[in-house]
Amino acid sequence: MAITLNQIAQLCGVSRGTVDRALHNKGNVRPEVAARIKAVATEHGYTPNRAGLALSRAAHPIRIGVVMISVETPFMQMVLDSARREARRLSAFSVEVIFRLSQSLDPVEQVSMIEELVEQHHISALALTPLDCLLVETKLNELTEQRGIPIITFNTDLANSRRLCYIGQDNLASGRTVAELMRLVTRECGTVATIIAPFLYHSAYRERLAGFKEELLTPGSQLQLQEVTIPNDNRDVAYEHTLRLLRDTPNLTGIYAITPGYAGVCSALVDSGRAHEVHLIMHDEIPANLHEIRRGVADFVIGQDAQLQGSLPLSLLADHIQLNQRPQKEFYHTDIRVLLRHNIDNLL
């Protein structure tokens, strides 16, 4: 067991209370005494005991707010499940987590959710999947600067805001990874199409596309690129647009499905009888997509660590507030998982 406050107090011939005040710079300690206490503490590598600390604060729990968008998608459900588990775990450590979930992509709604958490529930930290717009950015900076509320973004980032860190995939890199795999499966022949629903205020999807194009069209590549933009991620909409794509594009060898609507894309491929001729790579490690791998419709699925995206923001914020530990990095980039037929058996 590491050294405790009490032991330091005995070593220095003072009381626990004094040691506590000295180490946390709360004043009311004679400078010489404070210096000696700090010296002893660092010498013995003192770290506050989490269990004791949490217990002592049971009367005044810390409140952390969580704001999430797109909670209706299966992937975000997995993230949410993980966040709820972490919240339950943290409840034993005097941390309360308040969730605010949204299916819309409306910045005004997001900002009002944040405000409600701050004003009504007096949260002392915030984790969110931010919308990519100035309104939200301004709000986050205000919380940071004027209220000193630490913020962590997850799943999607807002790089210009003054958040503590981002936890999620490097979307540019995941687009590049798909391009590399696409070159492999198409043997660099024919035309490759990207299918994307252009969600306003949602930067992750745009970045995937950018990374993909950058890597696919390197000098010397024989591949043609066709970009398809569909109005939304509805299954039937994706189906129709994919059918049209298949009909109108001669020599189509690959499809990269960037946004949800995967089921429509797959059905169109199957119904047109070209599932084995046109290679398909999609995002999102969800049961339906893994099934498409198993039945040979999709070549690869790109996954990301839903567990970590749900749990890490909360545990980092709890550490930050309770132990005064800042996150060690600005970017916690989660795995870019390459899933194919034989490495998905143990998932889900």
Add this chain to the structure above:
Amino acid sequence: MAITLNQIAQLCGVSRGTVDRALHNKGNVRPEVAARIKAVATEHGYTPNRAGLALSRAAHPIRIGVVMISVETPFMQMVLDSARREARRLSAFSVEVIFRLSQSLDPVEQVSMIEELVEQHHISALALTPLDCLLVETKLNELTEQRGIPIITFNTDLANSRRLCYIGQDNLASGRTVAELMRLVTRECGTVATIIAPFLYHSAYRERLAGFKEELLTPGSQLQLQEVTIPNDNRDVAYEHTLRLLRDTPNLTGIYAITPGYAGVCSALVDSGRAHEVHLIMHDEIPANLHEIRRGVADFVIGQDAQLQGSLPLSLLADHIQLNQRPQKEFYHTDIRVLLRHNIDNLL
């Protein structure tokens, strides 16, 4: 905050002590009272508070033993680092972890390490990377049956022993995954070679090979298979054997490096000038191997989650002993990571 022992006690009109005894079946509680207490507890979803529990046991810490082999390899170093971090974290929860590390693959040494932990240090749980032999298996079963010591295997399993669970890769599946990728990069042409050092008592490597062969040689495959066995994992030994392989095998299109000695294989490929003609897939997500991806010598590296393999055995054992929670599964299969040029930037 969840319901506490104290609150249950008040609801039932008894004292904390009685509730404690009732819930843990320690006897000395009138049956009717015990039944009522349990009913109230389940009704309110009582879970013991981890912080309080840990604190109350500070005077009598739990001791967990860890026995690891092959600690000299870079991958096992990463696992060990993660286990040490977890041990530090658990020290605040009244858990002490005692490590016994070995570079040899000697069953007699492993058994004596286990015995020392049990006899001298009185560990109440054990996590180990077992050698695959009857001597170790018998010892583990003895600990389980006669001493009631819970055991978890990690990184490599001993499926016939009565361990609680296994945490690590599904090695058969990872071999199959490599075969799938190998078919892709070689376009199913030519001869593919496997290079393996036949470590006695080490089942993980044999399983990788078995999975690979099973999947590569499916009916209709055009690929030829050449199995190369080298005496050990020494770099120079691997180098010489790879050079010979390259010289003697006409139409060699792929190499699967199963065991350490990777550096020798890569050097041979580079020195012979055939690095871009012969495709290479290796195991182990270590810096040297990722470098081989970056410089284009290796096509893929198969990684596994070193973090989880180090930390999960300890936290599951701590939960098992402190909270009486059995692991939920017999197999915790960690990721089979497919690493290629664009998804390794954020690693290491």
Add this chain to the structure above:
DNA sequence: TTGAAAGCGTTACCAG
């Protein structure tokens, strides 16, 4: 400026 005491949730121990 400092110390002492209470309380957080749990277990262990001892007295009734």
Add this chain to the structure above:
DNA sequence: CTGGTAACGCTTTCAA
């Protein structure tokens, strides 16, 4: 069979 008390490490509050 049951209840009370002390202890774990820490913060907070009150008194000196």
